[in-house]
Amino acid sequence: MTTRSVAAKAAPRRDAEAKPILVGLLGIGTVGSGTFKVLQRNLEEIRRRAGRAIRIATVADLDQARARSVVGDAAQVVSDARQVLADPAIDIVVELIGGTTTAKALVLEAIASGKHVVTANKALLAVHGNEIFAAAHAGGVMVGFEAAVAGGIPIIKALREGLTANHIEWVAGIVNGTTNFILSEMRDKGLDFGSVLKEAQRLGYAEADPTFDIEGIDAAHKATIMCAIAFGVPMQFDKAYVEGITKLSATDIRYAEQLGYRIKLIAMARRSEPGIELRVHPTLIPARRLIANVEGAMNAVVVQGDAVGTTLYYGKGAGAEPTASAVVADLVDITRLHTADPDHRVPHLAFQPDALAATPILPMDEVVTAYYLRLRVADQTGVLSRITTILAEHDISIDAVLQRESAHGEGQTDLIILTHDTREGRMNQAIATMQALPTVLAPIVRIRKEELN
Numbered sequence: 001m002t003t004r005s006v007a008a009k010a011a012p013r014r015d016a017e018a019k020p021i022l023v024g025l026l027g028i029g030t031v032g033s034g035t036f037k038v039l040q041r042n043l044e045e046i047r048r049r050a051g052r053a054i055r056i057a058t059v060a061d062l063d064q065a066r067a068r069s070v071v072g073d074a075a076q077v078v079s080d081a082r083q084v085l086a087d088p089a090i091d092i093v094v095e096l097i098g099g100t101t102t103a104k105a106l107v108l109e110a111i112a113s114g115k116h117v118v119t120a121n122k123a124l125l126a127v128h129g130n131e132i133f134a135a136a137h138a139g140g141v142m143v144g145f146e147a148a149v150a151g152g153i154p155i156i157k158a159l160r161e162g163l164t165a166n167h168i169e170w171v172a173g174i175v176n177g178t179t180n181f182i183l184s185e186m187r188d189k190g191l192d193f194g195s196v197l198k199e200a201q202r203l204g205y206a207e208a209d210p211t212f213d214i215e216g217i218d219a220a221h222k223a224t225i226m227c228a229i230a231f232g233v234p235m236q237f238d239k240a241y242v243e244g245i246t247k248l249s250a251t252d253i254r255y256a257e258q259l260g261y262r263i264k265l266i267a268m269a270r271r272s273e274p275g276i277e278l279r280v281h282p283t284l285i286p287a288r289r290l291i292a293n294v295e296g297a298m299n300a301v302v303v304q305g306d307a308v309g310t311t312l313y314y315g316k317g318a319g320a321e322p323t324a325s326a327v328v329a330d331l332v333d334i335t336r337l338h339t340a341d342p343d344h345r346v347p348h349l350a351f352q353p354d355a356l357a358a359t360p361i362l363p364m365d366e367v368v369t370a371y372y373l374r375l376r377v378a379d380q381t382g383v384l385s386r387i388t389t390i391l392a393e394h395d396i397s398i399d400a401v402l403q404r405e406s407a408h409g410e411g412q413t414d415l416i417i418l419t420h421d422t423r424e425g426r427m428n429q430a431i432a433t434m435q436a437l438p439t440v441l442a443p444i445v446r447i448r449k450e451e452l453n
């Protein structure tokens with residue numbers, strides 16, 4: 001044992017009596033206010049857990065009046081975040097600004113100043129995480145990011161520590177509350193996407209600019225982070241396949257229901273022989289799975305490990321106090337570990353930085369999954385036979401077929417086909433061939449299907 005680690009072991013007891021850990025908060029909007037309130041309300045219990053008090057000493061926010069209304073006289077309020085970074089008394093910087101430009105600069109500066117960082121910023125980590133973690137590792141500081149994925153659900157802790165014995169096979173999550181709320185409403189009320197989105201905006205569930213949510217980008221940021229820590233690979237957001245829910249119709253939700261499935265926006269990271277699948281898209285999942293019954297704005301993540309089997313994590317993925325719950329958990333972790341030898345802390349991406357794998361993220365063409373297809377076809381003899389022949393010619397096996405009267409009038413019918421697993425590239429070719437048939441009257445709808453068993 002080195003002298004350094006002996007000293008590190010002795011330090012926490014002294015610190016517990018010496019001084020509280022001082023936190024600088026950058027941004028005090030919804031999550032910042034929640035963090036302040038939770039820390040104040042549970043001060044004593046948090047101190048008993050952390051071994052010393054954790055106190056927000058300074059808050060930086062351009063809206064100083066708003067900041068003051070939250071913290072009163074309990075903390076210093078400044079408008080310039082760099083004042084927090086320059087303060088040698090601040091131990092941990094909590095970045096709650098969002099975005100990837102200013103937030104990135106401030107996080108890197110905080111690390112360079114020797115401060116630990118806690119962030120809820122999934123976009124920042126998914127896009128710039130490799131650079132940020134490398135800087136943190138070099139500087140011997142910690143970056144906590146429990147709040148970046150699924151809000152209050154401790155999924156980072158579970159993946160990085162609780163499941164550390166496992167070879168993780170796949171992770172599948174509903175990690176965007178806005179889209180799950182919209183999908184639940186579409187199913188319950190039989191409404192189309194556009195009208196439910198308007199209602200969600202009116203109720204304050206969806207942002208005025210909901211692009212990141214409805215296009216699947218927010219979920220892909222979170223999938224990228226879970227993928228990295230589940231499999232020990234770098235963050236690779238640029239290789240994620242991302243498809244949102246904007247093109248989903250109530251018709252497909254209804255047909256899926258009739259076949260025993262729910263459609264959810266699933267964020268999936270899966271290991272297979274040739275590489276890793278990292279993808280976000282609407283997905284049919286069996287209605288009997290617990291995760292299929294996660295409704296409204298709630299989040300859930302299923303993790304499949306070789307030793308533990310299937311585990312499920314459920315809870316609120318957003319909101320002031322649920323997200324604060326994760327931020328404060330990181331503050332406690334850092335408080336407990338900040339005097340530990342950096343080499344003996346939990347690695348940022350669960351695996352030691354020099355042990356990350358170069359396993360490729362598979363292009364979507366090589367992903368293997370099952371499919372739901374809906375074809376609007378002419379109601380004529382031989383049409384179904386021609387379509388099933390094309391699928392057979394592409395070696396695609398059919399699981400179920402449903403024929404329903406089309407809403408588009410007489411002489412047309414909807415064919416709904418569920419397939420077994422096949423390669424996406426092969427399915428693309430089959431769809432192109434079917435689409436060229438004169439008896440196929442509208443663009444073919446394709447939704448991926450996962451059994452999650």
Ligand code: HSE
Pocket residue numbers: 151175176177178179213218317318
């Ligand atoms: N916009 C996200 C959601 C919450 O709808 O789930 C923050 O990650």
